[in-house]
Amino acid sequence: MTALLNPYLSFRDNAKEAMEFYQSVFGGQLALSTFRDYHASEDEAELEKIMHGMLTADNGLVLMGADTPNSMEYTRGTDHSVSLSGDDEELLTGYWNKLSEGGTVAQPLAKAPWGDTFGMCTDKFGVPWLVNISGAAPQA
Known part of the structure; x- marks a missing residue:
């Protein structure tokens, strides 16, 4: 049996925009479902928010995300990080360049x-x- 690690990102009111951004970085197919689609909220303000988003890149990467319901606490950026690793320097450098653009580089x-590039x-x-x-x- 195979196990996959799929990062799941939480947002507050901008999951659609964020998931579309990640699709522009990684490519692939993006599926988005709203709270309305699943009749998952009685709060009119939440109906068009993303209840579940899943990006499946052509190379097998999977990234999931959703808006946090208004009734739940949300603290941006303190509860996770996402790791990309491998040996395809061109591919990973391209991801790095797109992800860091408009953001903050810590390292x-x-x-x-x-010995790796990080x-x-x-x-x-x-x-x-x-x-x-x-x-x-x-080398031996």
Whole structure:
């Protein structure tokens, strides 16, 4: 059996905009469902908010997100980070460039002490990202 890790991001009133942004970064298919679609809220102010969003990129990455209901507490950017890792330098650098644009770079994408290329940024929606590009395997 295979297990997949799918980050799930919470937003306050801008999940649609955020998920469309991530689709512009990663490509793929975006499915969005509102609270109205599932009859999941009696609050008229919530009916058009996103109850569930799922982005499935062509390369298999999956990212989910939703608006937090008004009745629930929401603290932006303090309860998660999203990690992208692998050895495809061109692909991961492209993701880094798009995610960091308009955001805040905490650690520039550069050679790390452990030999990989690593960077940390917070995108323009307040989501913290970690990008790790694996270095070449040590020679024996």
